[in-house]
Amino acid sequence: MEILLQQIINGLVQGSVYALVALGYTMVYGILGLINFAHGEVVMIGAMIAMTVLQALLTAALTPVLAVLLSLLAAMAVCMALGYSIERIAYRPLRNAPRLAPLITAIGVSIVLQNLAMMIWGREYHAFPLPFNSTSHQLGGAIVNDVQIAIVIIALLIMSTLMWLVHRTRMGRAMRAVSENPAAAALMGVDINRVISVTFMLGSALAAVAGFMVSANYGIVHYYMGFMLGLKAFTAAVLGGIGNLRGAMLGGVLLGLIESLGAGYIGDITGGFLGSNYQDVFAFFVLIAVLILRPSGLLGEKLAERA
Amino acid sequence: MTPESECLLELASVGKHFGGVTALADVSLHIRRGEIYGLIGPNGAGKTTLFNVVTGLYQLDSGSFDFAGQRYTRCKPHLLAQAGIARTFQHIRLLANMSALENIMVGRHLRTRTGIWGALTRHAAARAEERDTVRRARELLEYVGIECAHQTLAKHLSYGEQRRLEIARALATEPKLLALDEPAAGMNATETVALKALLQKIRAGGITVLLIEHDVKLIMGLCDRVAVLDYGKKIAEGVPEEVRRDPAVIAAYLGGSGGGEA
Numbered sequence: 298m299e300i301l302l303q304q305i306i307n308g309l310v311q312g313s314v315y316a317l318v319a320l321g322y323t324m325v326y327g328i329l330g331l332i333n334f335a336h337g338e339v340v341m342i343g344a345m346i347a348m349t350v351l352q353a354l355l356t357a358a359l360t361p362v363l364a365v366l367l368s369l370l371a372a373m374a375v376c377m378a379l380g381y382s383i384e385r386i387a388y389r390p391l392r393n394a395p396r397l398a399p400l401i402t403a404i405g406v407s408i409v410l411q412n413l414a415m416m417i418w419g420r421e422y423h424a425f426p427l428p429f430n431s432t433s434h435q436l437g438g439a440i441v442n443d444v445q446i447a448i449v450i451i452a453l454l455i456m457s458t459l460m461w462l463v464h465r466t467r468m469g470r471a472m473r474a475v476s477e478n479p480a481a482a483a484l485m486g487v488d489i490n491r492v493i494s495v496t497f498m499l500g501s502a503l504a505a506v507a508g509f510m511v512s513a514n515y516g517i518v519h520y521y522m523g524f525m526l527g528l529k530a531f532t533a534a535v536l537g538g539i540g541n542l543r544g545a546m547l548g549g550v551l552l553g554l555i556e557s558l559g560a561g562y563i564g565d566i567t568g569g570f571l572g573s574n575y576q577d578v579f580a581f582f583v584l585i586a587v588l589i590l591r592p593s594g595l596l597g598e599k600l601a602e603r604a
Numbered sequence: 605m606t607p608e609s610e611c612l613l614e615l616a617s618v619g620k621h622f623g624g625v626t627a628l629a630d631v632s633l634h635i636r637r638g639e640i641y642g643l644i645g646p647n648g649a650g651k652t653t654l655f656n657v658v659t660g661l662y663q664l665d666s667g668s669f670d671f672a673g674q675r676y677t678r679c680k681p682h683l684l685a686q687a688g689i690a691r692t693f694q695h696i697r698l699l700a701n702m703s704a705l706e707n708i709m710v711g712r713h714l715r716t717r718t719g720i721w722g723a724l725t726r727h728a729a730a731r732a733e734e735r736d737t738v739r740r741a742r743e744l745l746e747y748v749g750i751e752c753a754h755q756t757l758a759k760h761l762s763y764g765e766q767r768r769l770e771i772a773r774a775l776a777t778e779p780k781l782l783a784l785d786e787p788a789a790g791m792n793a794t795e796t797v798a799l800k801a802l803l804q805k806i807r808a809g810g811i812t813v814l815l816i817e818h819d820v821k822l823i824m825g826l827c828d829r830v831a832v833l834d835y836g837k838k839i840a841e842g843v844p845e846e847v848r849r850d851p852a853v854i855a856a857y858l859g860g861s862g863g864g865e866a
Contacts, residue, residue, distance in 0.1 A: 458724070466723035467709075467716055467734070474699050474710045481697040484659055486685035486714030486777050495720060 299438035304561035305554065306436070310445045310514065312553020313452035317507040318530030319537065319545035320459065321500030327476045327540040328496050330396070334403035335383055337527015338410035339376050339501050341520065343508030344425075345418050347372040348518045352426050361428035372505040380501025381494055389490070407527075414520040422519050425512040448510045455506060456546055459499070463542060472496060476540070525577065529556075532584040538597020547595060555579050612637045612672060612812050613658065613689075613781055619666035620653055620836075627653040629836045630667070635781070640803065640813040642827035642844070644820065646856060649833040651816045652694060655785055659691050660684040672780055686714050688780035692770040692787060694816075700759035704750065704769050707758050708741040711776030744772040748802060764795045771802070775811075782806060783814040788822055800826055824848065832856065 318340055325333045351368035359367070387406050391399045431442040463469035474482035475492045483489050511526065512518045529552065537548025560576035587594060614634040620627045628650045635641045643651050656662040658669060660681035668677045671687055690711075699707050716737055722730035745751045748768040753761055761769060767787055774782055784803075788796045796819065803826060807813055817823045823830060824844040832840040832847060834856040840847050847853055 462720070462723060466720075467713060467718050467737070468720050468723060470702075470706060470710050471713050473702060473706075474713075477699045477701060478697055480661065480681075481693070481699065482710065483681035484661070484685060484691055485711045485773060486682050487710065488680075488682045499720070 300561050301558075302437055303439035304557045306439055306441050306445065308554035308557030309550065310448050310553070311557060312533075312550035313449050314507050314510050314514075314526075314549075315530050315533045315553050316546045316549025317452055317455065317503045317510070318526060319533040319549045320456070320542060321504050322531050322534040323537070323539050323542060323545040324472075324496050324500045326534070327542075328472060328493060329388070329392075331388060331399050332403065332531065332539075333383075333388075333497075333500075334400070334527065334531075335387075335406035335410060336500065336504060337523035337525075337530065338407050338414070339379055339383075339504040339523070340508040340511070340526055340530075341414060341523030342379060342410060343372040343376045343501075343505030344512040344518045344522065345414055345423075345508075345520070346375045347505070347509045348423055348425050348512060349418075351428075355426055355428055364428060369506065369509050372509055373502045376501040376505035376508075377498040380497040380504075384494060384497040389493075407524075411520060411524070418518075418520055420520065422517050425516050425518050427513050427516065444513050448514060451506070451510070455503065459503070460542065462499075468492070468495060529577075529580045532580050532587075535594055536583055536587050538594025541594065541596045544594055544596035551595075552580060552583060555583055610636050611670075613814070614670045615654075615658070615667065616669065617667035618654070618657060618664050618669060620650075620657055620662060621665050626836050628657065628664075631833070631836070631838050632667075633831050633838060633841060635812060635814060636829075637780075637812055638807065638810065639828040640807055640815060640826055642823040642830040643814065643816045643833065644818075644823055644830060645833035648835075650836040651833055652785060653836075654833070655691060655783055655814075655816065658684070659689055659783065682714065685777050685779075688778070689783060690774035690777045690779035690781070691783040692767070692774055692785060694785040694789065696763075696766050696770055698758040698766055698770060698773070701757060703755050703757055704745060704761065704765075705738070705741050705754040707769055707773050708744050708776045709737050711773040712737045712740060715776075715778055741776065744776055745769075747775070747805075748772040749798070763790055764798075767791070767799070768802070771806075775806070779811060781812045781814060783816075785816045786818060787815070788817055788819045796822060 318336065321336045322333060325331055347368045350371040351364055354364035354367055383406055387402050388399050391402060427444070429443070431444040433440050433442045463472060471482065471487045471492050474485070474487055475489055479489055511522070530549065533548035533552040534545045535548070536552055537544025537546070556576055556579045559579035560573040563571050563573060563575055611634045616632055618628055618631045631654065643654065645651055653662065657664050660679050660683070663678045668675055671689060674687065676684070699710060716733050718730040718733050742751065742754060745754050748771055750765050750768050753765055758766065758769060771784070771787070788799055791799060800822060803813055815823065815827065827844055829842060830844050830847045831838055832853050839852045839856060840850040
């Protein structure tokens, strides 16, 4: 019973991070029909920037709260600039190219960013210098710490803000309009390129927050961390129905739970044959199952139209 | 040539090709401020292509057009919308999964300014602008006579209502020129009469109307002047009575030989 509760908590925390990253995939897909495989690397760059800035600010003896806040803002700002540049340089020239071209470009951008990070920060693991002692709390036999609670709360806040932004504001209306019918939106006076840039920047800002969260939770930053995280979040977006914002959030949380529960019980199920290090298997098992059984995802409906 | 102030849209030798097919050849015409200008012609005559050129969906291959004293050869759709050209489509292109009200609010996009920061900080100006956008959208729904439908998703509206919503959305951009691509297509007689009244009301409000239509009776009863396109060329232009009696027009519609020469 304690294991169940503990795994649910872990799953929710991990799922919140997946959800934030999955939103970035799904927003770009919704508006361009493009899977931005470089998105995971944006998360990694966000984590790296946050780590570097946080280190520098703490060395400069800033108060911990201010240092954390400023490093998060710095990571968001850099990632927004990065997201904007990726779209501008790598995707926009291919807007009218066959669908395979931007997809391959996305993989290329991903490799470039990974190697760039490796050149700047090296191949080693870095400790994430979180300046708090994260207190652990007992919760019905399971343990949850401050960082994990903060992750879930902040993710919820960000996601509800995003939903409000998309459904209740001028820019959000423009985004939905472009996603539904770019030509009609342009003729109604919506600057499509601007909306696409804003979408990339929003998604990248969420990625930066997610990068900060993962690093704070695990205490480790590495140039390769974006790859697996990106694939998992992509899986989450597909699970929820890619192109659908609610789907990305639901898919993220569900995938976090599936993974965590799977990892917790796989040993019992297989009689100790497989251990919790097989955790990643679950995500991709889910991806394959969704693609076979319900390719449009849990909440998706428009996939057939798009493809 | 008409004086600049009187002429709103002037096409000078506009040409457009698709591969070897000439969709528009050397078309020149001018539309005066405040008139309802009709564009007719057999299927495939180039009417919609001409619309797509002046709204920026297609880039023209030769010639140019002047709108409100500004010359254009290539231009993006949203900039032409900014300049004051709004349109509707032959095949309705509403944002199907957005409510009627939201469709119109998208039309307000270029006349409003609030960006992400404004929305997030919710300062007084941003909130006032959003309130104003909702108010204007409601007024426009009422103006075209579908105020009861404001929360309905566009895809759930009846065909006639969708047509009206498209017009309202176009009006939301505050156009100088409203270009309508076959607005009466698929409408019954009652709906067509109501549409005619709506277009007259719009013109009375100071907006110039450019109309493509197959319903000859509607065109003749509504338009101040009419141009006829056939095989991408303008074969006639003038007041409806004149055009109706023009031999080249009769030949084009009835399939006479050599009718395309004009």
